[in-house]
Amino acid sequence: AQSVAQPEDQVNVAEGNPLTVKCTYSVSGNPYLFWYVQYPNRGLQFLLKYITGDNLVKGSYGFEAEFNKSQTSFHLKKPSALVSDSALYFCAVFSRDSNYQLIWGAGTKLIIKP
């Protein structure tokens, strides 16, 4: 079965520290991997994606993610967290085998403390 796991319901980081939000996946076929961010009572904003090429992908707001095929992971990272980064983060994946429908992680609430 195809699935996405975000093992942490919540991540707490002090402002200025590096942050990591974890994501692992299980799909058949080559994965297309995405990170989205959701602020309260809002839709989702696209952050970044990995389709092919360089394993390190840079996205919006200083975020980046590294595709690791052997560990089937796509962790989201940022070198220095801002209070404004506090939000709900979703990892998602699809493959051609899933007919381009996104399979979603449960979401991770990121809290950045001043």
Next chain:
Amino acid sequence: GAVVSQHPSWVICKSGTSVKIECRSLDFQATTMFWYRQFPKQSLMLMATSNEGSKATYEQGVEKDKFLINHASLTLSTLTVTSAHPEDSSFYICSALAGGDTQYFGPGTRLTVL
């Protein structure tokens, strides 16, 4: 680029009435749009995939006669919740597929059925 709008952003209606939600891709054409439902503190649940000019594909358990989807143009898809009941109260989010692989999301519509 890749902006998706939704209207209305929130709506309150009486039980038994119908509500229409519009999803527009503002700066690109979208052959495929998706409709999601999100419950509090949960991930997105795909309701249906909407393809321009053809019937929508509904996910298992989603009543097609209750959630009518029309994708009449390359920039507009509508979701009509017919004979709404309090259990239909939720946050509805649409997305539009751009570049063949990336979904861009609308800001969401909060529906409250009294």
